[in-house]
Amino acid sequence: MSVDIERASVQIREQRLSSITGYNGTARDLCDRYDKKDLHNCERSFTQCTSCSANQVMNQICCIQDAAIVEHGPAGCSGDIPGRNLVNRSGRKKRNLPICNLKYINTNLTEKDMVYGGERKLEDAIREANKRFKPKAIFVTTTCASAIIGDDIESITNKVEKEIGIPVVDIYCEGFRSAIWATGFDAAYHGILRKIVKPPRMKKLDEVNIINFQGKDIFTELLGRIGLKVNYIVPFTTIEELSHISEAAATLQICSTLGTYLGAGLEKYFGVPEVKAPAPYGISGTNAWLRELGRIVHKEKEVEKLIEEEREKTAPKIAELREKLSGKKVFIGAGAAHGHGLIAIVKELGMDLVGSCTWHHDPLFDNGNKKSDTLRNDVKSYGDFKFAICNKQSFELVSMLYKYRPDIYIARHTGTIWATKLGIPSFLMGDEHFGIGYQGLINYGELILDTITNPSFVKGIAAHNKLPYTDWWLNQYTFKFLGGKKSE
Ligand code: SF4
16 A cells, blocks of 8 residues: 555555565565565564654654644653754754744653543643644644553544644654654655645646755755756745645655655645656766656756766766775665665765665655665666665674674764774764765765774774673674574
């Protein structure tokens, strides 16, 4: 089943996309297993902590400029909010928006509420959010606690919505609903598609949606050169802007792990074509992404000119970086599709990818089109490589870094502290637009070179550091606790 906004809650990725959280082998084997209907998730008999999908809902909705959030749960579930507020304030500053805090209320469910129910608290909190923040919409998010007691969120949000006259969007994202944290993105988009996006009044042929996180604005200039305007969605939009994203000529994504549900939903319910191509990382992905966009918006010639200009401008520097980085050993740990993008970058820089792991894996995205399958595109463009899925389990990540001993570890989300303790230079990439396009290869090449040129700092730390993991674990088979066939 794909996107279905008739349902109150989103169908989780395990069921919708056959997504998995455990695997060890090679990228080609993983793709082949899916094709042969032989791909099964492997459960771990031991796990450390991982991410909660409620946090990924916040990732997308908490920076909407004029919306408020009511999280129905214990205060502990708001542990991610200070970090989100930091992103909100710095993101607003970057965009010249007035700097302010998030508009967020937590219902503070207690033990007593777990016995007697928390519906009254939720109603009061929605009214309070409306009074306090005067928002254009309120998003109500669930947590494990509110789901366990079975509060009737849908009835409450529908009732209060009529009373206060603005959309009150119920989003079902309790942590235990899905083992795939990225299901939280889908849950947020499900609510937006159901209650915020309106049918198009007219089509804007020169405007495209780009589903992103909070990266630096590079697309206004890049796509402006072929006469297109850009709507970044969802963070930092307004509710009015979001309600009209159905009018765009196309939807693009910089990460299908993020935008799969929204891209497919906008096409299915509002007729906005989704650009079905790998993300624009590396020359191969960038060309495919731009050409597919050009085909949809009938700007094929303009796109070819743009590609040629970018190629000419960057070729000498890319060649120089390739020469310097050729054969350097690299290990990548990142969210799924973004990780595949990083793999494309290091392969095109001529580096030796000794291993890679992503936090989970979606064998196919919601549009069901293999042209969008970022891992498959990597295998097609660069051949097979070692690949694992570790669900952010640090003990597995540490084991791989210890065994592979790369010259550099490139991370998104986690693991740089472990690399440092092992004496491996690393960096954590926050801006997902840093590696986009031809210039992205130069950006990454220079940063990698800079990071590995003088490793004495991390070597010094490693020399004075005692790892909490013993030799018993470090010399052990990395995926000892992962059920299923051993393939290392
Ligand atoms: S929703 Fe559940 S998993 Fe997420 S922070 Fe709250 S208690 Fe933890």
